[in-house]
Amino acid sequence: MHILLTRPLEDCSEMILKFQSLGHQVSHLPLIRIEKVNYEEINFSEYGGIVFTSANAVKFLNTERLDKNIKCFCVGNATENKARSIGFQNTIAAEGNVANLKELIIQSYDSKNKELLYVSGETISVNLDQQLLSEGFSVKRIINYRIDHNQKFDEKFVNELKLNMPEIVYVYSQNSASSFLNFIKIYQTENLWMNTNLMCIGEKTSSILNEIKWKKIFLFNPGEEEFLLYKI
Template sequence: MAILITRPQPDADATAARLRARGLQVLLAPVLRFEALALPQEAEEDCDAVIVTSANALRAIKPQLVDSRLTRRPLFAVGGHTAEAAREAGFTKVFSAEGDAVRLRDLLLARVQAKALKKSSVLLYLAGADLSRDLAGELGERGFTVVTQTTYRMVPVAKLPRETCEAFVANAIEAVLHYSRRGARAFLDAARAEGVEISALAIPHGCISEAVAAVLREAGATQVMVAAAPDENALFETLRRALRSGLA
């Protein structure tokens, strides 16, 4: 029995390695394809800080950040994974909210209260083409000027890998892991197109957040697990408790 990982590359490989190290069999079926978009040269001008809610936003423009003035600005990341991607991209002043977009917003407001950041600051938001929350609007209502730059988009794949379809038919998949609402929808669409939707909905689904879980429940999944916190460690812990095989 295998755990199916639906997140895009290169994160899918990292997740697979962590699960295999815990003695679990893994199948990869990235349902979104990463496409980088160039960052305009003028984007690094006239901003006081950078905010990021996805490591992919940094990976997309990493080559452009070499010797860029932008890396000298403080960067506020949604969590540890994104913060690490920021450091790898060359940022030296990195602050992590260790949570979700709400905690990132609250972290910025706390920095204002501590007089470490001006309320009138111009924030450069490096983002994906599809956003689940209007973080820029929320920060704008609190006095910040937010300039959003789209640095990547995730394109849904049309089909699941043949190996994955065969595993569903053979009842050889023990659970599916989901990391975004868009990814969950893409998985359901691909499963439907391949004729394995009924099998796919009948097994446990581990979700990084309640928002992601809602997509699976609306589609008819009844065994939906939600991580206690929006990070992979919490998702793995949820999986460990739910599956007979367990995680070490």
């Protein structure tokens, strides 16, 4: 099976090797670049919990002065795995979306406790901090990374892709979906995806690509990529 992965290489290199080991052909089309943003110095002792809505937020946070036993709320398993990999001990994960994360925080964190620290990218799909504030929580949001859209792609790769379209493509965010739609239109491949299964994280991500005719559209959570192969 021909699989197209669209995340930055550092985020999908293990998956490329995994799929190749299973005998699949894997193509890589990085749609976005992740860049660190400088942020104000944080006095971690002021916070009773920390909230991450992406693994990138974990990656770009300087945690040298942070007690890794702090209660750590993660949007999903991939983010939790990243947090645990750098030493967080007291992690709790939602089921891959911000709505579930919000409910998890409401149920398991006393609003009378210390302020929550919410670490995120520059662009977010849901204003989690504002929603928690409306629920009576005290929240400080820190932005520590931004996403840039790739605009130029290797012409040889594009031509080879047109001749051998993938059976599956994985898209992980609304930003990636927007970049992918732009790629499709720039290279005039709108009519070439009818036999491709589109795998998206969330309905908002898939809705951006609804104007393209796909074989089928599947929604998934990080960690389910291999499982989805057997649904095709």
